[in-house]
Amino acid sequence: CMLLARDGTRTFAAHRAKRIALPFLLGMCTVIPIAGFVWAWGLNLRLPEPDRAAPLQAYTNYLSLRGTAGWFQPMHLWFLQHLLVLYAAAILGHALCTRFPPLNALANACTSAWAWTVRKGLAAIPLTLLAVPALLLQEGPGADTQMGALPPPRIVAYYAVYFTAGWLLYRRRHDLPGLARFWIPQLILGILLAIVSMGASGRYWELILRPGA
Secondary structure, rough: OOHHHOOOHHHHHHHHHHHHHHHHHHHHHHHHHHHHHHHHHHHHHHHOHHOOOOOOHHHHHHHHHHHHHHHHHOHHHHHHHHHHHHHHHHHHHHHHHHHHHHHHHHHHHHHHHHHHHOOOOOOOHHHHHHHHHHHHHHOOOOOOOOOOOOOOOOHHHHHHHHHHHHHHHHOOOOHHHHHOOOOHHHHHHHHHHHHHHHHHOHHHHHHOOOOOO
């Protein structure tokens, strides 16, 4: 946030490419193939011994079964991929706000409103109002797991709520003491709203309370 506002889009993009995109690409070329191999071999060991394949063949079978997702699914590097998508959205939003003053005024108004809730110890309320609709887009309780090579928009939208909240908090970081001043009421409010947000998805309790879950 500070880097984008201070140094502009090009410097921000170059910095994030070095700190996020490069580790992501290196991980996709090293960590992910190794993790996929171990995963495939573990699945292979669950088969009856006569049906087990050699380690390399098990990995090849795994990739063939998964198709494109098997080759390019980021697995535990998903958060870096999502960050890159969110950074791209932030760059686009910054460019639009710079180009269109009414949009910039709207962004500043949203930031001020968010800062007011932080100062008053009510930040959990707008977070819940934004997170619950994103939660309802998911196929299971909580954020879904990415199974393909590209992140589904519904999952990115869920994490975008908290990415944006953090971004706005940094823009008004002088209001952060409000979070500390009202931490007990906010903890209670957060627990209550978490129950509401989980209950908002009818699938949540169905999946959690079903026999054998």
